[in-house]
Amino acid sequence: MIGVGKVKQYGNVLDKPLNKGKQEVSLSAFAFLFSELVQYNQTQVDNIGELERRLEDAGYAVGARVLELLCHRDKGNRRETRLLGILSFVHSTVWKVLFGKVADSLEKGTEHEDEYMISEKELLVNKFISIPKDMGTFNCGAFVAGIVRGVLDGAGFPAVVTAHFVPMEGQQRPRTTILIKFAEEVLQREARLG
Amino acid sequence: MQFFGGSEISPSPPAPAASGNNGHMMYVFNRNGVCLLYREWNRPLRTLDAQQDHKLMFGLLFSLKSLTAKMDPTSAAEKGNLGMPQLPGQGCSFHSFRTNTYKLSFMESPSGIKIILVTHPRTGDLRESLKRIYNLYVDYVVKNPLYTPGSPIRCELFNTTLDQYVRGIA
């Protein structure tokens, strides 16, 4: 099921072309794998906060690798150094590679200077997931939050990233917002750069 | 590991022949569940001995009837517990069901005589035909002075007319 197009076999990894950004993966295959990931982690924890943290850690590893790959593939071995640059890199480039589209919106928090939000009406990982009532505000988007944290951390922008459900007016389903709270040093550096 | 639904995926039986030979078998039960008549025209598969088969068929009809009586979505009346015996004509009954290999048509007379006709799955509505068969039963069995009610039917005339009629409809 995985891989829509035919994948040519290369004997040597160095013979592979760099730009292999268009390989699609079956959504079902991903959904089942992700479902198993959540289920496995659920057996390893005894509270929801712990589960969220584990998912985030799994995502962190993905994010760190994705950053490495994309800097190499799309940026000619350069990385973003400015706050807005890295945010739009996450919002468009990373999102497009992982989910096939850019994120629905990228906003600056109204209350705090150091907060930014990436919102998605229907986050891909949540497409088939209904959260049981007894799990409260738990959101499997924690995995995506982890990816974002991994990318930001790797690029030198340490931040606390969390995923939240935000109810929307006129919509049956809440949207998912990835809240990014940058560390103080990042903002100080940004101010110095002017 | 047990797989449900047999080895083949929905094997569809051969299309119904133009006329005749599509009737598989027929049962007549009285209200006590005694099988008064069992006719068989075309039955390649037999999993049980005759008596077990009749019992199972009566059980299926009884349970399906209590199921439909309980399920009846058009009446809000208290329907009693599931499996409560229903008098003939009482509660919501059913007139046929269809599987991928056969169709079973069912009729119950007010006196509790149950007529069951098993035919090819693609036969149409047989409600009228069952009434005709009931009519034959009244004519050739009930009006037969040598027949004791409640005993198995052994009337040659009824059997031949029935065979002829079923060949005509299915």
Add this chain to the structure above:
Amino acid sequence: MPRPVRISFRALNRLVWTAFVLLLSNQMSIWMLICVLIIYCQLFSFSVHDNVGSGKVFGMAAIYSLYIINKSGGLIYYKDYGSAGRMDTNDSLRVASLWHSMHAISQQLSPVSGCLGIELLQADTFDLHCFQSLTGTKFFVVCEPGAQHMENLLKFVYELYTDYVLKNPFYEMEMPIRCELFDINLTQAVQKDRVVFLGR
């Protein structure tokens, strides 16, 4: 809600046209035109609301209830779409397990081999369509006698089940289904126009 005044759309259209023509020929002020338009809109909206209220035009398909039973005959989903014979939990559980066994017995009584159980049961006041997946999960819908496209609806419900139930990490196999997304999508699927669409 007030009953709509019965005026044909053609008459209304002509009214608006006349208003425009009068305006163009400077015999009518723009305010009068606006008044005419408001009346037009009011009447139009009433007649649309009337359709919605009757429940026949945009309402449910002729479905009374939907059941899903697992491979051992336990009821894992029951939804009643406003039938008079709504059942309580115990009764629906009993009915489901009874259906499970009747389905199995009907296979034993088949005159030819390869029987997969009852597909359609025609009762006096309803039809029952049943679909069994290869793994033994049964989906059945109770609908008005003669309702169309039910096989397709059941296959679509099966699709929804595989998507929104089986891919949900919080669903435990063979247990009752409590998935918000499944409910939402199912509600959409049983809308009458959608069922007809599935039939195509």
